[in-house]
Amino acid sequence: MTARFGRTELPEDLERVLRKAIRLQWTTLAILAVSVTLVFLTMGNSQAMKAAWIEDMLSFAPPLAFLIAVRIVNKPPSEGYPYGYHRATGVGHLVAAVALCAMGTFLLIDSGMGLLKGEHPPIGSVELLGQTVWLGWLMMAVMALTAVPPVILGRIKIKLAKDLHNKVLYADADMNKADWMTAVGSILGVAGIGIGLWWADAAAAIFIAGSILHDGWKNMRGAVTDLMDTRAMTFDDGKPHPLIGKVDDYLRGLPWVESAGSRVRDQGHVFHVEAFVVPRDQLPPLQALEAARDGCIDLDWKIQDLVMVPVAELPAEVGGRRRHQSERSL
Structure with a gap:
């Protein structure tokens, strides 16, 4: 009998799960495209809205990393890559995590400097259907609207990530599930400006930046330890794999x-x-x-x-x- 390495096929039931995960990731990208556009059009001078917009932009990284890795890992092993291409998943996980850490750090510093300088971000008004509307109402409406789909998608992805033992998908699901905190933080920041609390916007931006940095650090730590051949863990890195x-x-x-x-x-x-x-x-x-x-x-x-x-x-x-x-x- 000849030894066979680098098996790439999945059981039939998991092939269906994988196809569902792929469709879900494409749906995520479409929803993100709409969310990013809406937030950009309404963010004005709000630091909290700017941080939320950047987080939405960064949210493209995990689903893209997943979709690219899925195509690569199915390649059979070769003489140059005798272990196969399965590490592509870990590389994608690390790239997404580093992007989150870098942008979270930048936003934390930028928002902190705005708070220390005592910047008072103005929020103007716009003409909507012949009526003058305070832009803050639109900001809060957009954040409330765009927060719902990622939370639902995140809960679905966690189940799929467990079945597929895919940590990139789990990292994406974890970020999606926590998106409601970003939305609430942005809404509170904009509402704070509306009632005269100028510092509320910067404080909300710092909160969002901290959330991004936390997600990035947690995922980077998991990605690095996996690439360093630590003992195999469960999909959420909670315990050694049974x-x-x-x-x-x-x-x-x-x-x-x-x-x-x-x-x-x-x-x-x-x-x-x-x-x-x-x-x-x-x-x-x-x-x-x-x-x-x-x-x-x-x-x-x-x-x-x-x-x-x-x-x-x-x-x-x-x-x-x-x-x-x-x-x-x-």
């Missing part, structure tokens, strides 16, 4: 295995597993090793490939006996 324990339990249950332990790294949305096994009596035949490998891969679609390594003693990092410091230094 599939690690399933692989170890399966191998320990084989009649020829005395003990087993694995190190598992997240390749973007699939896992690469290095399984270490200690044979009971002697090294099993090649067919037994291949059958054990295939059995592990069949446990879950996320096991993209697996390397089986027979050893005399398990490494300490996967549950083996940790040697004394003097022995490790030799």
Whole structure:
């Protein structure tokens, strides 16, 4: 039997989930295009509205990163990329996170300087259907209107992100779900100007900038640790992935295995597993090793490939006996 690496296909039910996620991301881009246009047309001199507009612009990054990564990861492995192209998901995650951090920092400084300088942003009036209307009413109406779709989309995406184990999709969903805070902050800032609280606009902008920076930092930390081959975690980075324990339990249950332990790294949305096994009596035949490998891969679609390594003693990092410091230094 020939070893096969870089599996790219999904189970049929998850293919449907992926197609749904792709459609949802295209819907997100269309809604964002409308939101960005409406906010730009009504933002006037409000710092809070400016921050909300920039956040909407940055919200294009995660769905674009997801759509691009989906096309790349399906490419089969090659001699130049023997592990496949699954890391494209992690790269997209990192790019989106860095953009959020950079813009959040900029907005935080810009809004803070406006507050320290005591800037009083004027909000004028516009002619609408023959009536003179305070622009602040339009600003608040637009923010209330554009806040609803991302929240709904975000809740749907979280379920899809869990099914697909896709952290870019989860990061996008997390940002969408929190968009109502940006809308509320903008509305309060504009309303504050209307009642004479000049500082409310800058304070709201600082709040929004802080929210952007928080999202960016959280996602950048997760993206960097994944690219550094940290232990595979759940899609929300909340805990070690339970599939690690399933692989170890399966191998320990084989009649020829005395003990087993694995190190598992997240390749973007699939896992690469290095399984270490200690044979009971002697090294099993090649067919037994291949059958054990295939059995592990069949446990879950996320096991993209697996390397089986027979050893005399398990490494300490996967549950083996940790040697004394003097022995490790030799």
